[in-house]
Amino acid sequence: MNSEQNNTPTLFHQTNNGRIFLGDSLELLRSIPDNSVDLIMTSPPFGLVRKKEYGNVDANKYLDWFRPFADAFKRILKENGSFVIDIGGSWIPGQPTRSLYHFKLLIMLCEEFGFHLAQEFYWWNPSKLPTPAEWVTVRRIRVKDAVNCVWWLSLSPWPRSSNKRVLQPYSDSMKELLKNGYKAKKRPSGHDISDKFSKNNRASIPPNLIALANTESNSYYLRYCRENNIKPHPARYPATLPEFFIRMLTDPGDFVVDPFAGSCVTGEVCEKLKRNWLCSEISEEYLKGSLARFMNKEQIYSDESLNYDYEVNGENNSNYYKIPRPGILWNGADETKLAQDGGRKRDNKSKFL
Numbered sequence: 001m002n003s004e005q006n007n008t009p010t011l012f013h014q015t016n017n018g019r020i021f022l023g024d025s026l027e028l029l030r031s032i033p034d035n036s037v038d039l040i041m042t043s044p045p046f047g048l049v050r051k052k053e054y055g056n057v058d059a060n061k062y063l064d065w066f067r068p069f070a071d072a073f074k075r076i077l078k079e080n081g082s083f084v085i086d087i088g089g090s091w092i093p094g095q096p097t098r099s100l101y102h103f104k105l106l107i108m109l110c111e112e113f114g115f116h117l118a119q120e121f122y123w124w125n126p127s128k129l130p131t132p133a134e135w136v137t138v139r140r141i142r143v144k145d146a147v148n149c150v151w152w153l154s155l156s157p158w159p160r161s162s163n164k165r166v167l168q169p170y171s172d173s174m175k176e177l178l179k180n181g182y183k184a185k186k187r188p189s190g191h192d193i194s195d196k197f198s199k200n201n202r203a204s205i206p207p208n209l210i211a212l213a214n215t216e217s218n219s220y221y222l223r224y225c226r227e228n229n230i231k232p233h234p235a236r237y238p239a240t241l242p243e244f245f246i247r248m249l250t251d252p253g254d255f256v257v258d259p260f261a262g263s264c265v266t267g268e269v270c271e272k273l274k275r276n277w278l279c280s281e282i283s284e285e286y287l288k289g290s291l292a293r294f295m296n297k298e299q300i301y302s303d304e305s306l307n308y309d310y311e312v313n314g315e316n317n318s319n320y321y322k323i324p325r326p327g328i329l330w331n332g333a334d335e336t337k338l339a340q341d342g343g344r345k346r347d348n349k350s351k352f353l
């Protein structure tokens with residue numbers, strides 16, 4: 001965020017269903033009527049400790065920075081609407097421990113502003129790199145941080161929602177179970193499982209863990225940025241993430257707002273799903289790139305960013321992520337004595353595996 005630039009919002013682009021504004025969204029939000037928005041779907045600048053190019057805010061100042069936005073969100077949201085916020089965690093500078101800023105944000109939104117936590121989601125990105133390298137690959141004292149929190153909030157405990165919109169195919173083991181029958185029995189937890197679980201509903205209800213690689217590499221958006229010498233947005237979310245919530249929480253014709261729009265992935269998904277939408281972004285460079293998303297529908301909608309066949313570990317495993325059970329390599333694992341100082345002294349001999 002550059003304080004010297006003029007951040008008064010101006011209309012940057014318009015489609016049949018949506019509008020993009022360039023400028024400070026805090027200003028723009030003032031022009032949105034009370035109780036008029038069905039969904040705020042957004043990924044704000046994360047409170048990363050190292051200042052990043054797209055205007056991250058220092059973790060400690062994050063709550064103060066967010067308060068006026070929270071006020072505006074509360075005012076514009078309909079009583080039965082939802083506010084979904086994708087937010088990554090961050091490390092405390094110089095030490096291998098985590099900031100609490102995203103949990104504090106959640107608590108602030110609920111306790112200070114009266115939002116309800118409809119449900120917390122976790123977006124697992126299997127393609128995340130093992131960072132920060134110092135703690136993860138050099139000293140080997142932390143594991144890969146590959147999960148973003150997605151807080152689904154609402155003003156009433158009863159926001160409009162249907163999980164029928166986001167059903168998933170059955171896993172192979174569930175299909176097997178349905179074929180061979182399920183014997184009603186008690187689970188180790190003591191929970192009684194009746195035979196109603198053997199009914200074939202043709203699809204399963206998804207969990208609150210969204211497994212989604214962020215591996216866009218040759219999309220129309222990226223090609224357009226390359227060809228036009230535009231810097232692609234460095235922190236884009238994959239279209240499937242907002243699409244999950246837009247499908248589950250809104251109907252066609254509803255009004256969706258993304259106040260931290262970046263490259264306008266939210267707008268692109270809304271356009272496809274025929275929701276009315278408004279995106280606002282403070283960086284003109286990012287919006288120049290976003291135009292790619294609204295140029296040629298044919299090209300955009302056959303694009304890999306809206307394709308659900310993701311590759312995992314080099315093989316296409318029909319859209320299922322398989323996570324190894326933690327114990328698989330425990331026999332024969334490195335049993336070298338743990339460093340008494342918790343890794344404070346850097347062991348330069350330490351190597352990968």
Ligand SMILES: C[S@@+](CC[C@H](N)C(=O)[O-])C[C@H]1O[C@@H](n2cnc3c(N)ncnc32)[C@H](O)[C@@H]1O
Binds near residue numbers: 025259
């Ligand atoms: C994490 S990025 C969003 C990325 C987006 N979801 C995408 O997939 O392209 C957050 C964005 O918020 C923008 N931003 C930060 N402060 C803003 C403000 N006051 N008004 C409008 N945009 C702002 C940043 O420039 C950045 O592009």
